[in-house]
Amino acid sequence: MIAAIDAGGTNIRAQIFDDQEKLIGSEFMNTGERGLIEAIESLLAKYPIKNIGISYAGQVHNGMILASPNIQVDEPHIQAYFWDRHRVELAIENDLKCAALAEYRYWGCKSAMIAASIGTGFGSAIIDHGKIFRGSHNLAGEIGHAPYRYSDIPCGCGNHFCIEASCSGSALIRRIEYHQLGIKDDLLEELKLSNDPKAREILDHFHEGLLFALGSLIATVNPELIVLGGGVIHKNPYLVDLANEQVERFTLQTARKQTKIVLSQLEEAPLLGAKLLCGYKE
Numbered sequence: 001m002i003a004a005i006d007a008g009g010t011n012i013r014a015q016i017f018d019d020q021e022k023l024i025g026s027e028f029m030n031t032g033e034r035g036l037i038e039a040i041e042s043l044l045a046k047y048p049i050k051n052i053g054i055s056y057a058g059q060v061h062n063g064m065i066l067a068s069p070n071i072q073v074d075e076p077h078i079q080a081y082f083w084d085r086h087r088v089e090l091a092i093e094n095d096l097k098c099a100a101l102a103e104y105r106y107w108g109c110k111s112a113m114i115a116a117s118i119g120t121g122f123g124s125a126i127i128d129h130g131k132i133f134r135g136s137h138n139l140a141g142e143i144g145h146a147p148y149r150y151s152d153i154p155c156g157c158g159n160h161f162c163i164e165a166s167c168s169g170s171a172l173i174r175r176i177e178y179h180q181l182g183i184k185d186d187l188l189e190e191l192k193l194s195n196d197p198k199a200r201e202i203l204d205h206f207h208e209g210l211l212f213a214l215g216s217l218i219a220t221v222n223p224e225l226i227v228l229g230g231g232v233i234h235k236n237p238y239l240v241d242l243a244n245e246q247v248e249r250f251t252l253q254t255a256r257k258q259t260k261i262v263l264s265q266l267e268e269a270p271l272l273g274a275k276l277l278c279g280y281k282e
Contacts, residue, residue, distance in 0.1 A: 002051040003043055004274040006095065007031070009057050009071055012039045013271060016047050035074030037081065044086060052082065052090040053278030055098035055270035061138040063092060091277040096141075097132050098273025100125035102266055103227045105276070112223040115264070116143065117230035118239075121156065122168045122213065126221055143213045144168060149205070153178055167209025169232050175202045188236045207242060214243055215250025218259050229264035237263055 002021075006013045009031060016025040025047065029039050036054075043049060058068025063079025075081050082088040093101075100115035104127040107113070116124040122144030126133040133140050144164035145157060153174050155162035165171055172187045179198040183190040191203040214226060228240055240263045248256045266272060 001047055001049050002053070002275075002278045003040075003047070003049045004053050004055075004271055004278055005040070006055045006098075006268070006271040006274055007036050007039075007057060007071060008095070008270075012036065014039075014043055015271065015275070016043070016049065017275075031071055035072045036078065037074045040082065044088065050088055051278045052088060053098075053274040053276070054078075054090065054092040055095045055274040055277075056092050057095045059139065060092050060094055061134075063090065065092070066137075093132070093273070093277055094125070094138070095270040095273075096123045097125040098271075098277065099229065099264075099266070099269035100127050100227075100273070101132065101276050102269040102272035103127075103229075103264060104130065106266055106269075107225055107227065107262070109225055112221055113225045113227070114141075114217050114221060114223045115227045115229065115269075116214065116217070118168060118210070118228075118232040119230040120169045122164045122209075124213075124217060126223075143217060146213065146216060148209060148212055163209045163213050166205040167213065172202065172206065172232075175205075186235070188232070188239075210239060210243065211247050211250045214247050214261070215256075218247065218251040218255050222255050223259055226259060226261045227264050228261065229266075229269065233263065 001019060002017050004015045012029040012031055014027040015023055018024050027043060040052065058071060059066040065073050065076045065078060078092060079090045082090045096115060096117055103115045104113050111129055113127045114124055124141045124143040126141050145162045147161045148163040148166060151160050151165035153165065154160045155165035156170055176183045176187065181194065181196060181199055191199045217226065233239055240261060243261045
């Protein structure tokens, strides 16, 4: 029996499958009410689970949680914990890397692919011939923290040069509040409609940050496909068209011709990726 888990900053979702990979149960828990260890222990008390895959909203490496800004880390050595106590095999991976695995399979990619997501932050993950490209400590693909233009308003990490300081949901909110523009709902759409020059500046920096990031990824990775997702992208699908029309200004033209940029079609890509981690074949 296997369990696929998506552990986010707000909720923990779990799906339980039997040995024929038929869905036999699902659980939904609040992240703030219990830690991940307690949540998994509760699943093991109900189901004879032997294999677990976890999509995790944080930084992980070799079965260990390195950092998580929004989830209480009750046991960093999570893989060792469940093997030592229950002899349960557990694989844990960053949520965007899990999403990238699912996207790679969904789109039928054959070589290099990138999943890029803009929500609160701006992240990306690289899949190369079916394998996650990790770097030395599983941090490869942090495009949101690549150096870009100087920003008076720093990134959430404290750096003033991150792409994420210009191009992310949190950057939009911080900049709109700083300039007291009174925009609260459809941020990008209202910025486009505003006559305030500061609104145009925020919008231009966002667009250029997106194009710079994608151009950098195309130039360095040479992917066959970039899949764009995340709350900001899905709320503003025109950004996919913008990328396809203008990204060639920011990258090598021959590499751009080899890369297709599309909108994610998967509603639960991180959870689907967690299923792949624990041996789900479908």
